[in-house]
Amino acid sequence: MDLWNRLRGMATTVPVERDHLPKPPGPDLLRAAGDALRGQAVTGLITITRDGDEGLRAATADTLGAWPAPTWMAVDEELRERWWWAPVWTVRVAERIADDSADLLRLVVAGCHHDGWIREATVTRLADHAPHPAALAVLALRCADWVEPVRDRARTTVDERVPVTGAALAVLAGMAYALRARRHGGWLAERVERALRELPPDGLEPLLTARDHRTRRAAYRAALAAGRLGQRQLVTAAVRDGDPPIRAMCARAAVAVAGPDELRELLASRTALVRAEALHALTTAGDPAAAEVALLDRHPVVRATAQAALRRAGTDPAARYRRLVTGQDPPVPAVIAGLGETGGAVDAVPLTRWLAHPRPRSRAEAVRALRRLGAARPEDLLPLLRDDSGAVTRQVVTSLRQQAGGLDPAMLAGLTAPDNPPYVRFAGYRLLLAGGAWQRVVTDLRLLDDADERLRGSARADLAMWLHRQAATTYGQPGPRLAAELDRLTERARPVLGERRVRLLRFHAGLPVEVNRRG
Known part of the structure; x- marks a missing residue:
């Protein structure tokens, strides 16, 4: 039985179930839905194919033609599920496809049916509507179909009956690059790439201005390769x-x-x-x-290019930055960053002054500049751990991690107090972890049940990693203060860590492992 007779044979079967379709969605909903189009709105598309008048169906097809590739991919999956709600209309639409009396919208929506015979027949009929973006989108989807006969017929249709040029190529390209990651998605992308190489110069223009950035990228690559x-x-x-x-x-x-x-x-x-x-x-x-x-450019790679150019010309860029640091009040972030990139130890004093710069970005650059110059002193940076800007605090943590062993653990533990902002708490946590193996373990144990999900998750993951990878090579044992706290914290952590991990922790810390003080 050939494809068309099989579809006509569906008309002789009366479905047991009736259709369960909602009222048609309004055109505004379909236009605004975008990637969020789901559920009743998708089912409403099937309703429009059945109950909508000719004008509504045409307008809906035009709306679908404006959808980007990610929306089509999501709706394709949703429609396959929603077609099960319309067994009676499935039979009728299959008959119309076989008799070539289905209009564009009915073909487009039927092209996302769960029945492979219907999808295969639809792609042949869609070729007659190929200039329309909605028809092209469904043809592209079926070129990556999971059923081989559907896939082969769609590819043959695209190869033999669809002009892969101009605006049509722009639509196919957008779909092709979105589908390329799928198991069978490579064919259409290769077909598009071949078409791009074969296009005349004026044929590339619609693709150089396409909405999809991957399509524009491919068009520019082809145009550059051909010198166009x-x-x-x-x-x-x-x-x-x-x-x-x-x-x-x-x-x-x-x-x-x-x-x-x-x-x-x-x-x-x-x-x-x-x-x-x-x-x-x-x-x-x-x-x-x-x-x-360009010495004042916001990006370091541009500043580095400018600095190198001035050095080649016999000019010291650091001298230029020094004049700006002292001459501008306050200096812009690029000046502070540039002095850190080109200066020396003599510049630590003027840079330290701008740790109090009114702009957070400039304070962060001052911290980074002092670190580059090896002049990041804890006494200057510690107050900034409570800065109003998380970017500044992160730079301070990066600067102090190598010196964390010499910082006051009680002060750092105070940063992790629940009433501090989350970025301040995490700054204290990171510095405590850098303060030695047992300080790290104690810190993780303290935060195992913290209300902050990020801190709690980080503490649990870090403790598990320490036990798995580093505990066996931690040969020193905790001092009396940390040992006493470990003894208490490991007992409190039994419900979270489990008996095996608690025993392992106590063993590595030199604590009695047989003690189980649950009460």
């Missing part, structure tokens, strides 16, 4: 495109052919690598003024 982009296009993409990899690849190509004016325009790019490439080209061509300005 002019200097103006390269510079514009390097500065304005929303995708960082596109900006970077176009910048590399633009720098190779751009003149000074275009290179200065590239310095306005949002991508640090683009700015660095343009700056290197400008300074190599003999424009040290660009390097002077």
Whole structure:
């Protein structure tokens, strides 16, 4: 029995169940649903195919045509489940597909049916509607179908009956790159890549402006490989495109052919690598003024390029930063960071002053700069463990971890008090863990049942890792104070850790392992 007769044969079978479909959803719901489209709204699509008039069906198909690939992938799965709610309409729509009387919306929604025969027949009919984005999206989905006959028919249809060019290629590409991670998703992506290589120059334009960034990426790669982009296009993409990899690849190509004016325009790019490439080209061509300005760039890779250019020109960038640190009140974060990158021990005093900078980012840069210069003194940094900014506190922790053994454990334990902000508590926890093996174990035990999920989870995971990997090589035993606290805490931890782990902990700490004081 061929495919079409099999579908017509469904019409002779009267389903035992009736349809269980809701009222049709409004078009506004379908337009606004996006990736969150689920449940009754998806089932409502089937209702529209059955009960909606011709105008509503056409409008709904257009709405579906605007959906991005992730939405289609989610709705495809949901529709397969929801079609079980419409056994009677399944029979009728199968008959219409066989007789070639199903319109676009009915084909699109039936193309996501759980019955493989219906999906296979649908892809053949959808080829007649191929310019429509909704038809193309379902054809793309079926090219990665889990059933081989459906998959093969969809691929044959795309190869033989769908013009893989222009706007159609843009739709197929968006779907192809989203589907590529699936088991059978590679075929369509390869087909799209081949089409991109074969396109005439004007055929790439719709893809260079496609909404899907993966499609634009592939189009730019193809255009660059074929040398199809002019200097103006390269510079514009390097500065304005929303995708960082596109900006970077176009910048590399633009720098190779751009003149000074275009290179200065590239310095306005949002991508640090683009700015660095343009700056290197400008300074190599003999424009040290660009390097002077770029010393204040917000990104370290651009500052490093500027600093290297000034050194090649015989100028010390640290001297420039020193003038700015003392001349600006207060200096911008890039000045503080730059002095830390280029200065020396003599710069510790002016940098320490800006630990009290009014801007959190500048305080964080001051901490980082002092660490780079080897001038991070605990007495200067400890007050910042309670800073209003978590970014500043994290930089302080990074600076003090190597010196944590010399810090006051009681002070650090105070940071973990429940009334402190979570980032302050975690800063104290991290420094306590760096204060020695037994201080680490005691800290973890204290927080095993903490109300903060992050601290509680971190303490349990760290203690388990210590027992598994490091306990056997911790040869020293805790002093009297820590031993007494370990004795108490291990008993309290029995309900959380279990008998075996508690016995193991007590063994490594040199405590009696047979004691079980549950009362």
